[in-house]
Amino acid sequence: AAGDAAKGEADFKKCKACHAIVAADGTEIVKGGKTGPNLFGVVGRTVGGVPDFAYSESLKSVGAAGKVWDEAMLVAYLPDPSAWVKAETGDDAAKSKMSFKLSKGAEDMAAYLATLK
Ligand code: HEM
Incomplete structure (x- = not known):
């Protein structure tokens, strides 16, 4: 991918009020809030795939249609999550519970998130 993961990691300070990064074995990679799902x-x-997280109906319906996150989808989602769910569902009333918009650096952020596995 075109993104710079190190820049994305530095930019994750914008996300951690709402998102933690916790590995499968429980290791806390980034301490963060619980308003959003573990990334x-x-x-x-x-x-919308974290069990027990209370996603919006809109994001859940995208997941129910079989969509799996890849970097290109994240680059499209992060600048305007609600616009993205409207486009994905074809429903003008669709809305994401994530109100934050990443105005720049979405490719870098997607590259960083791709390293977390
Ligand atoms: C959902 C990334 C900032 C709240 C998501 C998802 C991603 C993401 C990838 C979808 C997760 C999934 O399908 O499991 C990010 C990144 C951020 C950021 C990279 C910073 C650049 C924030 C902030 C908030 C927030 C600041 C709170 C103010 C949420 C919520 C959801 C969500 C509530 C669930 C959305 C829904 O159910 O429609 N985020 N996020 N996020 N995020 Fe963020």
Whole structure:
């Protein structure tokens, strides 16, 4: 991918109020909030795929359609999550629970998230 994972890692300070990164064995890679789901292993995971996380109906319906996160999808999602779920579902009323928009550096962030596996 075109992104710079080191830049994405530095930029993750924008995300950690809402997202932690916790490995499968429980190792806390980034201490973070619980408003959003754990982002460890998100690339390769079904959209809305953390069991027991209270996702929006919109994001869950994208996952139910079989979509799995890859870097290109993250680059499309991060700048405007609600616009992305509207486009993915074809439903103009669809809305993501993630109100934060990453205005730049989405490729770097996607490259960083892809290393977390
Ligand atoms: C969902 C990434 C910042 C709250 C997600 C998802 C990703 C993501 C990839 C989908 C996860 C999945 O399908 O399991 C990021 C990144 C951020 C960021 C990289 C920083 C650049 C934030 C912030 C908040 C937030 C600051 C809170 C203010 C949420 C919530 C969801 C979510 C609530 C669930 C969305 C839904 O159910 O529609 N985030 N996020 N995120 N994020 Fe973030």
